[in-house]
Amino acid sequence: MSMDSVMLESPTLRGELARRLDGRTEALDKVKALTLLPDGVHVTVRMAADYFEVGEEVIRKVLVRHREELEASGARALRGADLQTFKSETMSLYYASYPQARSGLTILPRRAVLNVAMLLRDSRVARAVRRAMLAAAEEFWRDEAAAPRVREFRARPRPWSGLRRDEYERVAADPAVREWQRRIDGEEPFDAVELRLLAIERRLDAGDRVIAAIGQRLCRHGDDLRAIRGDLRILRLDVAGPRGRRRR
Known part of the structure; x- marks a missing residue:
């Protein structure tokens, strides 16, 4: 064919x-x-x-x-x-x-x-x-x-290990990493407390973004207020100037 x-x-x-x-x-x-x-x-x-x-x-x-x-x-x-x-x-x-x-x-x-x-x-x-x-x-x-092919080097510290050496060292140093990795990969489910903590963390991140946006807007309003005060100060000086000359 x-x-x-x-x-x-x-x-x-x-x-x-x-x-x-x-x-x-x-x-x-x-x-x-x-x-x-x-x-x-x-x-x-x-x-x-x-x-x-x-x-x-x-x-x-x-x-x-x-x-x-x-x-x-x-x-x-x-x-x-x-x-x-x-x-x-x-x-x-x-x-x-x-x-x-x-x-x-x-x-x-x-x-x-x-x-x-x-x-x-x-x-x-x-x-x-x-x-x-x-x-x-x-x-x-x-x-x-x-085109020349570059193959990634994956040194295995043990014959049965599927991890690179840097991954193996991190897991060996902290067994909790492996526990979280199993949850992220779907091998183990998250419990209710962990799910609530993740939801709270997402809400806190969203709240931080909202607070940062409000802070930026307040800074802009502060700059506008300072500019308005400067303009009012100039207007007051202009109004007070002719009055002072008339009094003399």
């Missing part, structure tokens, strides 16, 4: 390729120019169909069959207030006619279009995009394999 066929059938391989490419969608532009909406990010179902040279219904079937996978890649169906906002901000600048029914609009970012390319069987453009993706991934894997 070819890698192209495996990609069509394996969500795991598609996810691994997406992870390796890390959001890079250059494979789309290497095959064919992808026309975007005025926001420079999304395409509609019709625009995706034009790019892959298939019918709109083919793209819609892919969206239905692989809804969760494509939604994870950023595909969205806009309705209601979200649709009105998108229409006012983006579709008003669209030079073509309104691409779908006015009750809803499905939009796909470039990453979702790349995901559609990994799902379309009978599209010449999609096959070319898949080849470009595999070439980019193979180049990445070759560079990763050629």
